[in-house]
Amino acid sequence: MREPVRTIQLSVNGQASTVTVPVRKTLADVLREELRLTGTHVGCEQGVCGACTVWLDGEPVRSCLLLAVQAEGHQVTTVEALGTADHLHPVQQAFWENHGLQCGFCTPGILMTVVAFLREHPAPSREEIREALAGHLCRCTGYQNIVRAVEDAARRLRPARG
Amino acid sequence: MKPQVFAYHDPSSVEEALELLARHGPGAKVLAGGQSLLPLLNLRLARPEVLVDINRIDSLDYLAEESGWLRVGARVRQRWVERDPAVRRAVPLLAEAVRYVGHVQIRNRGTVCGSLAHADPAAELPAVAVAVGARMVARSRAGAREIPAEEFFTGPLSTALSPDELLVEARFPCSPPGWGWAFVEVSNRHGDYALCAVAAGVCVADGRVRDARLAYAGAGPVPVRLPQAETALREGWPLEDALRAACSEARRLLEPEADIHASADFRRHLAGVLTERVVRLAYRRAVDGAGGARA
Ligand SMILES: Cc1cc2nc3c(=O)[nH]c(=O)nc-3n(C[C@H](O)[C@H](O)[C@H](O)COP(=O)(O)OP(=O)(O)OC[C@H]3O[C@@H](n4cnc5c(N)ncnc54)[C@H](O)[C@@H]3O)c2cc1C
Ligand code: FES
Ligand code: FES
Numbered sequence: 180m181r182e183p184v185r186t187i188q189l190s191v192n193g194q195a196s197t198v199t200v201p202v203r204k205t206l207a208d209v210l211r212e213e214l215r216l217t218g219t220h221v222g223c224e225q226g227v228c229g230a231c232t233v234w235l236d237g238e239p240v241r242s243c244l245l246l247a248v249q250a251e252g253h254q255v256t257t258v259e260a261l262g263t264a265d266h267l268h269p270v271q272q273a274f275w276e277n278h279g280l281q282c283g284f285c286t287p288g289i290l291m292t293v294v295a296f297l298r299e300h301p302a303p304s305r306e307e308i309r310e311a312l313a314g315h316l317c318r319c320t321g322y323q324n325i326v327r328a329v330e331d332a333a334r335r336l337r338p339a340r341g
Numbered sequence: 342m343k344p345q346v347f348a349y350h351d352p353s354s355v356e357e358a359l360e361l362l363a364r365h366g367p368g369a370k371v372l373a374g375g376q377s378l379l380p381l382l383n384l385r386l387a388r389p390e391v392l393v394d395i396n397r398i399d400s401l402d403y404l405a406e407e408s409g410w411l412r413v414g415a416r417v418r419q420r421w422v423e424r425d426p427a428v429r430r431a432v433p434l435l436a437e438a439v440r441y442v443g444h445v446q447i448r449n450r451g452t453v454c455g456s457l458a459h460a461d462p463a464a465e466l467p468a469v470a471v472a473v474g475a476r477m478v479a480r481s482r483a484g485a486r487e488i489p490a491e492e493f494f495t496g497p498l499s500t501a502l503s504p505d506e507l508l509v510e511a512r513f514p515c516s517p518p519g520w521g522w523a524f525v526e527v528s529n530r531h532g533d534y535a536l537c538a539v540a541a542g543v544c545v546a547d548g549r550v551r552d553a554r555l556a557y558a559g560a561g562p563v564p565v566r567l568p569q570a571e572t573a574l575r576e577g578w579p580l581e582d583a584l585r586a587a588c589s590e591a592r593r594l595l596e597p598e599a600d601i602h603a604s605a606d607f608r609r610h611l612a613g614v615l616t617e618r619v620v621r622l623a624y625r626r627a628v629d630g631a632g633g634a635r636a
Contacts, residue, residue, distance in 0.1 A: 180346045180390070202349035204342050205379075224343055225380035226447060238420070238449045244379040245450070248349060249396060292446065313531040314444030 187251040191216065192260040200247050207231040209247035210257060218258040218287045222316070229315035232288035233257050239295045258287035261294065270294050270332040278320070279328030285317040293329050297336055305330070344382035351394040355401065355480065358393050358507055363482045365391045367504040372396070373415065373455035376447050401509060406431050411513045419448035419456070419466075431515040433632045434473055434522035434540055438465045441524070444532045454508045457493070460500045463534040463559040465526065467494055470511065471564040472540035472556035473522075477501075478510040485509075494563035519551075520544045521627025525619045526558075527611050529602060535559040536603045537611040541619040543574065545627040550574045550583060553620075560595040560612050567591060574620065584620055588613040 186199040191214060198213045205224075210216045210233070222228035224243045231243040234256035262268035267275065270293055280286045289312065296303070296311040303311070308329045309322075317325060352358045362369055370389035372378055373396070381387035395401060401416040404425060411431045413422065422428050422439050429436040435453075442448055442456065442465055456466040457477065469475070470490040477488045479502055493501050502508060516522060526538035537559040544552040553574040557565045570590040577583025597608035626632060 180348070182346055183348055185349070201342060201346075203344045203347060203382075205383075208342065224383045226376060226443075229444075229446065232446055235449070239446045240449050241376075241446055243383070244375050246349070246375075246379075246394075248351070249375075249394065296445075310531060311445070314446050 185248050187248055189214070189247070189250055189255065190253070191255045192257060193254075198247075202246065202248050204247050205243050206233070206245040206247045206250050206255070207242035210242060210255075216257050216259050220284055220287055222284070227316070228285070229288040229292065230285055232291045232315070234291060234295065237295070239292050256291075258290055261290060268294065269335040270297070270329075273332035273335055274325075274328045277324055277328035277331050279325045281319040285315055285320075289315045289317070289325065293332065297329075297333055301333065301337055303329070303333060343385070344379075345385055345388045347382075347389055348391045349394065350391065351397045353397045353399070355398060355507065355509060358395055358398060359480060359482045359505070361391070361393045362505045362507060365393075369393055369504065371458070371507060373458070374418065374451035376443065376451035377455065377459045377461070395507070404428070406515065409515050411435070411515060413453045413511045413513065415452060415454040415507065415509050417453055419451045419453055420445070422453055423448060430632070432473065432513040433516060433626075434524055434542065435466070435469050435513055437522070438469045438524040438538075438540060441465045441526050441528075441532075441535070441538070447532075454511050457511055458500060458502060458508045460494050460496075460498050460563070461534065462497050462562055462564065463536075463538075464564075465524070465535060465538055465540075465558055468538060468540045468556045468558035468564040469524070470513070471566050472542060472554045473513055473516075474554075475514070476512045477508055478512065479506040480509045481506045487512075490564075491566060497562050516542070516632055517544070519546060519627065521623045521625065521629075521632060523619045523622035523626060525615050525622065527615065537597070537608050537615060539612070539615045539619045541616075541623045543620060543623045543627050545624060548628070549578060550580070550624070553587075555587070555591075555616065555620075557591070557595060557612060559608060560597045562598075565595060567594060569594060570616065580624070584617050587620065588616045591616045 220230035222230040233242045368390040372392045372394040401414040403414040475490045522542045526535045540556045542554040553571040570587040573586035592613040599605040
């Protein structure tokens, strides 16, 4: 069979772009290879590790389990939209200060989950934080510091609310 | 790119989808939430020639209570069911069990009907469907039919659906007054498929169990209902004796498989332990009039 392709309009981090992609290409691969947004990482490609987590219409999803053509008409948000090197997002700042990352491979996915989670749970218990992180594998930091970073991030975000 | 080449269709109506399924036969696969199908495509364990994506079919996006049934359209995500307070009232067992399916990121895409159609024997929602007596509404170009949950699951990852049929809706009966429901599960990690899970409902009047429903996940090739254990609960008294009898029926009758996660013996042991736990919880909720509300 010839490789079926489709030209689609993607809205990523508020920016529209037109790309022509094979229909079997996942959103994760299109973000990285076509749009050069390499903050989204690819680990297992079966939904387990969480490294590829992005938002689709504001909700965290696995970009390895979504075809890029399925994202047409939806808003995609990646870790690149959270903060910049000079102005980290408060959650990024909390991860940095609490040693919530080591190699950083799992971090972008975790950040996307945590920012969405704290939106709904501004004052989470440790148990709730652990449950929220369950969909992510980290192979080097150790989860204690990640949990601590999320607790700290919740504190940082709270006063800003209202 | 991981998946093998396929042709991709994203129709906007059920009729178009049925037309595509009829035309392509067994070479076609329905794509719903993709949370089971995409991993299979990425691993090339599934190599369909054609994908029929139902995510653009807006008419399948409804969650409604009607004449004593909760109707769940094929595009309804698990997360919607989890968040909707109406589901908690109408079918508390479904609301409680859905939180055990994978993680938030999976439930944001995964559909209720997709989980039923996928028919993993360790999955939570098929056991719920069997426990409450749900009905599956299947459509093909030839027409529509309704399949009771107990006839729908025919083996591991197999259902009574034919390749040209779309599961358009799952119907769950609303919990009648007097019933309490509970779902308990043991898995290796939070969000994993169940090593063993039990879905239970008991109807209690004057402190006695008048009726009961028990269904198990991870305890056989399909979700298993255990009428013998249900009878033990109905007929046994006092409650402690009834519980003991029901648990021993579960251990005697279930034939779980061994796999890398757990031995058959361990799963059988779990089935007994969880039967007691789940019935106590459902009983308490029935007596408190809490239905299946989580504490
Ligand atoms: C990391 C991870 C953890 C998970 N953990 C769990 C878990 O603990 N418990 C659990 O139950 N599941 C788990 N899942 C699977 C998840 O629940 C899926 O959402 C579900 O099994 C399938 O639903 P879907 O909508 O994603 O279907 P898809 O993946 O799109 O489809 C699955 C299958 O069903 C068919 N199908 C789907 N919809 C229809 C329809 N309407 N009519 C006819 N055929 C249809 C497809 O053709 C395909 O064969 C997990 C998945 C991942 C990635
Ligand atoms: S790469 Fe998507 S979950 Fe691992
Ligand atoms: S920081 Fe290295 S995998 Fe998590």
